[in-house]
Amino acid sequence: MTSKAFLSCNEAIADVFDGATIMFGGFITAGTPTDLVQALVERDTSNITGIANNIGIGDPLDNLCEKRQLRKMIASFAIRASGARQSRFEEQYRAGEVELELVPQGTLAERIRAGGAGIGGFYTPTGVGTVVAEGRETRIIDGREHLFELPLRADFAFIKAHRGDTSGNLVYRRAERNFNVTMATAADIVIAEVEELVETGELEPEAIVTPGIYVDRIVKGERHEARWYP
Amino acid sequence: MRPAGIPRDLIAMRVARELEDGMAVNLGIGLPTQVANHVPEGLTVWFQAENGILGYGGIAPDDAFDQDLINAGGQPVTLQPGACFFDSAESFAMIRGGHIDLAILGGLQVSERGDLANWMVPERGGGSIGGAMDLAEGARRLIVAMEHTARDGSPRILRECTYPLTAPACVDRIVTDLAVIDVTPEGLVLREAAAGVSPGGVQSVTEPSLQTADDFREMTF
Numbered sequence: 001m002t003s004k005a006f007l008s009c010n011e012a013i014a015d016v017f018d019g020a021t022i023m024f025g026g027f028i029t030a031g032t033p034t035d036l037v038q039a040l041v042e043r044d045t046s047n048i049t050g051i052a053n054n055i056g057i058g059d060p061l062d063n064l065c066e067k068r069q070l071r072k073m074i075a076s077f078a079i080r081a082s083g084a085r086q087s088r089f090e091e092q093y094r095a096g097e098v099e100l101e102l103v104p105q106g107t108l109a110e111r112i113r114a115g116g117a118g119i120g121g122f123y124t125p126t127g128v129g130t131v132v133a134e135g136r137e138t139r140i141i142d143g144r145e146h147l148f149e150l151p152l153r154a155d156f157a158f159i160k161a162h163r164g165d166t167s168g169n170l171v172y173r174r175a176e177r178n179f180n181v182t183m184a185t186a187a188d189i190v191i192a193e194v195e196e197l198v199e200t201g202e203l204e205p206e207a208i209v210t211p212g213i214y215v216d217r218i219v220k221g222e223r224h225e226a227r228w229y230p
Numbered sequence: 231m232r233p234a235g236i237p238r239d240l241i242a243m244r245v246a247r248e249l250e251d252g253m254a255v256n257l258g259i260g261l262p263t264q265v266a267n268h269v270p271e272g273l274t275v276w277f278q279a280e281n282g283i284l285g286y287g288g289i290a291p292d293d294a295f296d297q298d299l300i301n302a303g304g305q306p307v308t309l310q311p312g313a314c315f316f317d318s319a320e321s322f323a324m325i326r327g328g329h330i331d332l333a334i335l336g337g338l339q340v341s342e343r344g345d346l347a348n349w350m351v352p353e354r355g356g357g358s359i360g361g362a363m364d365l366a367e368g369a370r371r372l373i374v375a376m377e378h379t380a381r382d383g384s385p386r387i388l389r390e391c392t393y394p395l396t397a398p399a400c401v402d403r404i405v406t407d408l409a410v411i412d413v414t415p416e417g418l419v420l421r422e423a424a425a426g427v428s429p430g431g432v433q434s435v436t437e438p439s440l441q442t443a444d445d446f447r448e449m450t451f
Contacts, residue, residue, distance in 0.1 A: 030298045077359070080358060102358070105359065105364060109318040110319060126397075128397070130397065174296070175282050180317070
């Protein structure tokens, strides 16, 4: 049986190219592929379009701004409505150096789900009557206005799970699942970082949340103790 | 002059009185998250965090921080018996599918029709939508918990919101440091005011006109 295991994050992301669109799993401190993102920082890959729930102070993704590797972010949470400290992303956004497409979180999750499930888009009432609706196709369904939303896919997805096996099956810890589960389905090449990498057959089938067919590469990372930035 | 209001923790305590046994409730970032620490004794409330938890308890002490056990604001939380985890797509199927009984969100402005603006201050630019637009559309009932006025003393309850909307006509009730106000088809109805605050005092810092409810009373906790 072919193993999907890679020995290092550097090897696992060696073919990520300039201008790539990359999905990053994680939600603030939970389920963030910290080592894969760090490898991307060290690789100097540029002109990246990133898709993630959030980018802010303390997020590993914010480190991509240090060397200006991001061209654009598609996210639900990026600029705080209040708060004194700015992330590097926010500084670059305010200077007009990086683009931001803000998407309601549920619409972001569903667009990724559609992208991974072969669905050509969907209608939702979320965003009706707001700036999100500007220029958008609408349709009345059951007497209620809906917006049409397109699916999202990426060249690569960097995701994080607690345990994984060499066939790519993944098990998550607590609230780690967030965007990781859906992003695993929606990219051409899916790379999973796990804290514990085991042989195929060692995970309980009932416990597997991400079936291995979605995962192309798996690599063992370290557990990084993160902190919360209020 | 602006009447003196109750502290933020008391706003959270007043909002907590809206909880009912067995409800599924989503708490927005900021003031609403404090509601989880004031659940009335004997009630089981299923707090949903849009990052994929149903059944979290209160906010955990800082020294118990587990980076994989956080609410949507990134705060560490505890788990109640019966809690479960799921991914973001399922979480928003819950929210958008009408399975959340009550959402309690923070607010920057609310209009007399119940339009909510809470994701962007135009002078600051950028903004963050998070799950607010989905919750405002999808939750069965929406309560906004906020300070009654902005820092400069100007009203936050307005005839029309001047900030970008989160969703139109979505708010059912507003709980502030001064009052409890319902959004009704006939306009805003003042139901309660903080101790020592008169209906006229609330009106003086509220732009649209308020009708005083027949059973108007003092806010209790």
